[in-house]
Amino acid sequence: MREDCSNLLLMTRVLLPDAGRPSITPPAERETRPAAAALRDSFSVGIALVPLGLAFGMVLTQSGLDWWWATVFTALIYAGSFEFLLIGLATAVTPLGTIALTAMLVNLRHVFYALSFPLHRVRGVRAKLYSTFAMTDEAYALTATAASRTWSGPRIVRLQLYLHLYWIVGGTVGALLGALIGDSVAGLDFALPALFTVMAIDAARERPDDVSGPACAFVAAVVAAVVAPGQMLPVAFALLTLALLIALGASRLRSRRA
Amino acid sequence: MPETPYLLAAVAVTVAVTWALRALPFVALAPLRESRTLHYLGLRMPTGVLVVLVVYCLRDVPYAANAWMAPAAALAVTAGLHLWRRNVLLSITAGTAVHVVLLNL
Numbered sequence: 001m002r003e004d005c006s007n008l009l010l011m012t013r014v015l016l017p018d019a020g021r022p023s024i025t026p027p028a029e030r031e032t033r034p035a036a037a038a039l040r041d042s043f044s045v046g047i048a049l050v051p052l053g054l055a056f057g058m059v060l061t062q063s064g065l066d067w068w069w070a071t072v073f074t075a076l077i078y079a080g081s082f083e084f085l086l087i088g089l090a091t092a093v094t095p096l097g098t099i100a101l102t103a104m105l106v107n108l109r110h111v112f113y114a115l116s117f118p119l120h121r122v123r124g125v126r127a128k129l130y131s132t133f134a135m136t137d138e139a140y141a142l143t144a145t146a147a148s149r150t151w152s153g154p155r156i157v158r159l160q161l162y163l164h165l166y167w168i169v170g171g172t173v174g175a176l177l178g179a180l181i182g183d184s185v186a187g188l189d190f191a192l193p194a195l196f197t198v199m200a201i202d203a204a205r206e207r208p209d210d211v212s213g214p215a216c217a218f219v220a221a222v223v224a225a226v227v228a229p230g231q232m233l234p235v236a237f238a239l240l241t242l243a244l245l246i247a248l249g250a251s252r253l254r255s256r257r258a
Numbered sequence: 259m260p261e262t263p264y265l266l267a268a269v270a271v272t273v274a275v276t277w278a279l280r281a282l283p284f285v286a287l288a289p290l291r292e293s294r295t296l297h298y299l300g301l302r303m304p305t306g307v308l309v310v311l312v313v314y315c316l317r318d319v320p321y322a323a324n325a326w327m328a329p330a331a332a333l334a335v336t337a338g339l340h341l342w343r344r345n346v347l348l349s350i351t352a353g354t355a356v357h358v359v360l361l362n363l
Contacts, residue, residue: 048347055354064259076269079276085311090268093260099268103275105307110276112300114283132281190329190357193315194336194350200308201340210302217306221313232317236310241299244306248298 038158041151045138046166049080053170054177055191056084061178062188063091070175074168078134081199082106083171084192098234105237113140122153134160216243332357 057070065087073083082103089099113135122131139160142148151159178188204214217240224236260268316333319326336353343349 051347051351055350065265069265072269077272077276079272082272082276086268086272088315090260090265093264094268096267096271100271100275103272104279105303106311107276107279108300108307109304110279111283111296113280119284129281132284133277135280185358185362187328187358187361188354190332191350191354193312193329193333194353196308196311196315197333197336197353198340198346198349200305200312201337202346203305203308207301207305210305213302214305214309217309218313220306221310224310225313225317229317232314233310236314237307240303240306240310244299244302245295248295 034152034155035158037151038155039162041142041148041155041159042162042166045142045163049138049163049166050170052080052191052195053167054174055188056080057171057174057176058178058181059084059189059191060087060171061175062183063087065091067172067175067179070171071168074171075164078136078164078167079103079107080136080167081195084195088192098231101237102233109137110135110140118143118148118151118156121151122157127153127157131157131160134164136160136163138163212247213244216240216247328357328360331360 053074056074057067060070060073061067073086077083077086085102085106086099089102117135117140119128119131122128142159143151143156148156200214204210207213217236220239220243221232221236224232224239228235312333316329319329332353335356336349339345339352340349
C-alpha cells in the first residue's frame with residue numbers, strides 16, 4: 001500500500017522504531033528462526049497497516065460493494081492506496097483503460113524499487129514471483145534499511161507475507177464492520193483524501209526544492225476537473241506529464257547552451 | 259452498482275499493471291536504469307500524482323449549503339497535523355474523525 005507510501009511507511013518506521021530491530025542478529029538465529037524474526041520486523045508497519053485496512057474495508061462496503069470484494073482486493077491487488085482509489089473508479093464503472101492508466105501512474109514508483117530491493121537473496125522461482133508481487137512500499141521501506149542487510153531470503157519473504165496478511169485481515173474485518181454499521185456513520189471516505197494528502201506532504205518533503213511540480217499538478221487537476229469532469233484522471237495525468245517533459249526539455253536546452 | 263464480470267476485469271487489469279511495474283524492472287533493469295527521462299519522471303511525478311489524486315477525491319464537494327466546510331476543515335486538520343507531527347496514522351485518523359463528526363452533527 002500505501003500505499004509513495006515508501007515515505008509513508010518510512011515515516012511510520014521512524015515514528016515507531018522497532019527497539020528489537022536486529023542490526024547485529026547472529027547468523028544462527030537468522031538461519032533457524034526466520035519466521036519469528038520476520039514477525040518482529042513486521043510489527044512497526046503492521047501497526048499502521050491494520051487501521052488503514054479497517055478504513056479501506058469500511059469505505060468499500062459503504063460504497064455498496066459486497067464485503068468479500070475487500071478480501072479479493074487486498075489479497076490479489078495488494079497496492080493499498082490504489083485499492084482505495086479503485087473503489088470509486090469501479091463503482092463509477094470507469095473504463096478499464098482509465099483504470100490501467102491510473103494504476104500505472106499511481107504505482108509507477110515501484111519501478112524504481114527494483115534498483116535496490118534485495119531480490120537476489122530470495123531463492124526459488126515461486127518465492128521470487130511472490131516477492132515481486134508483494135513488493136509494496138512497506139516491504140521496500142523495511143528492506144531498504146541498513147539493518148536489513150543481513151536478512152536472509154526466507155526472512156524477507158516471510159516479512160512480506162505477514163504484511164500481506166495484516167492488510168487482508170484489516171480490510172476484510174473493516175468490510176464486515178462496514179456492512180454491520182451500514183450508512184449510519186457518514187464521512188469515513190475522507191480516509192482516502194487524507195491518505196493522499198499525507199503521502200503528498202511526505203513526497204514533497206523529499207524534494208523541497210521542487211515547488212513547480214506540485215503547482216503544475218494542482219493546475220492540471222483543476223483544469224481537467226473543469227474541462228473533462230468525466231475523464232479527469234487521464235487528462236490531468238497527461239497535462240502533468242506534458243508539463244514535466246517540457247520542463248525537462250527546457251532544462252536540457254539550457255544546459256546545452258551553457 | 260457494477261456487475262461482477264466488470265469488477266473482476268478491473269481487478270485483473272490492476273493486478274497485471276501493478277505486478278508488471280514491480281516485476282519487470284528486475285527482468286529488464288538495464289534499459290530502465292539508463293532512461294534518464296524515466297528517472298526524471300520518477301523523481302518528479304509522485305508528488306504531482308498525489309496532488310492530482312487529492313483534487314480528484316474532493317472534486318465532487320458541493321459549494322452550496324456550507325457542505326464544503328466539513329471536507330475543508332478535515333483537509334486543514336490532516337495537512338496541519340502532518341506538517342506538525344509527521345505521524346501518518348494520527349494525521350489520517352484525526353482528519354477523518356473531524357470529517358465524520360462534522361457530517362454527523
